Amino acid sequence: MIFCRFLAVASLTATLASAATIWPLPQSVSYGSSSVETPQFQFIGLSSDDSKNAVKRYNPLIFPHSVEQTVDALDILVTIDDEDAELQLGTDESYTLSVPESPSSNSPITITAKTQYGFMRALETLSQLVDFDFDAEAYSIEGVPVEISDSPRFPHRGVLVDSSRHFEPISTLKIVVDSLAYAKLNVLHWHLVDSQSFPFDSKSYPLLGKQGAYSQFERYSPNDVAELVEYARQRGVRVMVEIDTPGHAGSWCEGYPEICPSKTCTEPLNPSTNATFDLIEGLFKDLTGGQAKSGLFPETLMHLGGDEVNTDCWTKSDDISSWMDQQGFDEDDTYAYFIARVQAIAHSMGREVIGWEEIWNHFGTSLDPSTIIHQWLPGSTVGPEVTAAGYRLIWSTDGVWYLDGLSTTWQTMYEAEPTEGISPSSLHLVLGGEGCMWGETVDTSSILQTIWPRAAAISERLWSDKNSTQNVDVAEPRYAEFRCHLNSRGIAAAPYDNLIARNAPTGPGGCLDQRRRE
Structure with missing residues (x-):
């Protein structure tokens, strides 16, 4: 993410900072203490238009600033069991994402997913792991090696x-x-x-x-x-x-x-x-x-x-009341008849x-x-x-x-x-x-x-x-940063802790400082 860290998170190590800001929180995440620089990603193993188009959408979101390429792009080896899966209730959205301590062609970043939709969820997580350092004019992933195994609680x-x-x-x-x-x-x-x-x-x-x-x-x-x-x-x-x-x-x-x-x-x-x-x-x-x-x-x-x-309009209508009498229906019977017929x-x-x-x-x-x-x-x-x-x-x-x-x-x-x-x-x-x-x-x-x-x-x-998500105080720094993450993509999310949800900021301040606006 491209914004400065919220104060409660800034006190943590840089290692913790990146992995700790993923929203929504993955089912399982672990991280190390190193970092790796990359100017871009090279995705290997994609075959469907859905997956390729997802990469095209996410590339400018992950890398919004132009930089001089001084290191090679990191390879991401993608394995998707079914890249043409149908999207319906219960479609598999699980994924794993692994970022080695020293990614290389022999040891690349890997994403595995059952469907292209799980791959899309992995891309969103990946986008939240990449930081931009304005002083160094470079992108990096902090806290590597990173290991994430993730899937939704509800379909x-x-x-x-x-x-x-x-x-x-x-x-x-x-x-x-x-x-x-x-x-x-x-x-x-x-x-x-x-x-x-x-x-x-x-x-x-x-x-x-x-x-x-x-x-x-x-x-x-x-x-x-x-x-x-x-x-x-x-x-x-x-x-x-x-x-x-x-x-x-x-x-x-x-x-x-x-x-x-x-x-x-x-x-x-x-x-x-x-x-x-x-x-x-x-x-x-x-x-x-x-x-x-x-x-x-x-x-x-x-x-x-x-x-x-x-049902007042039914009982006020002579025609409908007469029909209800012929059917032996009261108002609730008529309501049930209507629901059943439309469901059928x-x-x-x-x-x-x-x-x-x-x-x-x-x-x-x-x-x-x-x-x-x-x-x-x-x-x-x-x-x-x-x-x-x-x-x-x-x-x-x-x-x-x-x-x-x-x-x-x-x-x-x-x-x-x-x-x-x-x-x-x-x-x-x-x-x-x-x-x-x-x-x-x-x-x-x-x-x-x-x-x-x-x-x-x-x-x-x-x-x-x-x-893992019981404490709002623990969640608050990630929530605040996710609001800034949305803003960075042009999503007009209001100040994160407004007492009145959609109020605008009342005065000057950074994204992460906009708190408790009446």
Whole structure:
């Protein structure tokens, strides 16, 4: 990293300094007391475009300053078992990285990985080991020999971005994807549409976007979506779409009012007409291609929301009330009918379904056993109950991992534990978690400094060993430096210990000195 060391770290030896600043903390790391200089790296053994392109992206990040080459570039021998691996939940991201005390052609730096995505994680770690000495005008790795063996604690590690409350251009979403990869987060949960706007251009139902978007300019074409999803894949980031139903869907009614209870009471969507489910099926086909691992979102997980369903609009509609009576349904029965029918549509297209925790609170084990429950309600302790019943869990509790909560500190986020109360026999059902960047008060002007650096606290909790990451005071120097690491790459991470998350610095000061800004 290219910034001066935080004072708490500066008192350590140079050997400790480099290895001690890796974020998120590797599962296993050891280091020595020597250093090695290099003006560049020469990667040997790469064959796929994904891996070669990753090197092209990282070279200027690792070596941002031009220097006169006075020593030879160090060889890095790379071994990847499958350089063309598919990116899905559970794709292997493990790697090892070894830097000998005196690297040479006979004893090179080595990286081993099961997939190209593990190799990408190794590159990020390597980038954090390289320092630039401005006085010597040279790059070096301190603390060699370095031995790292690393893999994520959880397979699902993400950030939710909401593009309905405020439109986020594709260019902004690409920068968010870059930043996720820097922290070894691997999911962009795209909350694509909501009550406020419908910014996606559906080929099957074009009036959704034409009438439901904020403006003709604040929309995503299918090509836009495909471009972002591929951009993310090349960085080891899965893009998981959320289409929230039956609530949070009022914007749908702008183009297709027949699927809503009335013009003045628009949601939940109308369960009494097949037109609603025909539209949902057509929209899902636009997004998924109608079959597994295909379409604009080849990701096998699909989030269907299901939260905050107020059934008043159903009971106020004479047509819907009459239909409910004919079916023998009360409001909860109708809610369950809607959830089950929409899940069946997603399942028919090869998707596994995620829903917010209200569907568990209402329907429990009557849900399809493959349903993944996304915990979010403030103070929720639903995780042990969900996993004890054999259902999988994603953790994002409001007040703890909600990034729009500007007064929630990084320390609170860091100390959170997704497996609390869950029995050892059920731990495998915890897929991981997400920081949620809801969009009511963020747009392009503020999204990055609201996500960062606090999402880094989440990334370490989801990547690193639980027992090695218990102390926020020990983590603080690395956290502070990681914020500067993000800034050096153009990621607008706010001062690291703000009391109000995205506040700007209040006065002069170095990156690592920007602390406790009101």
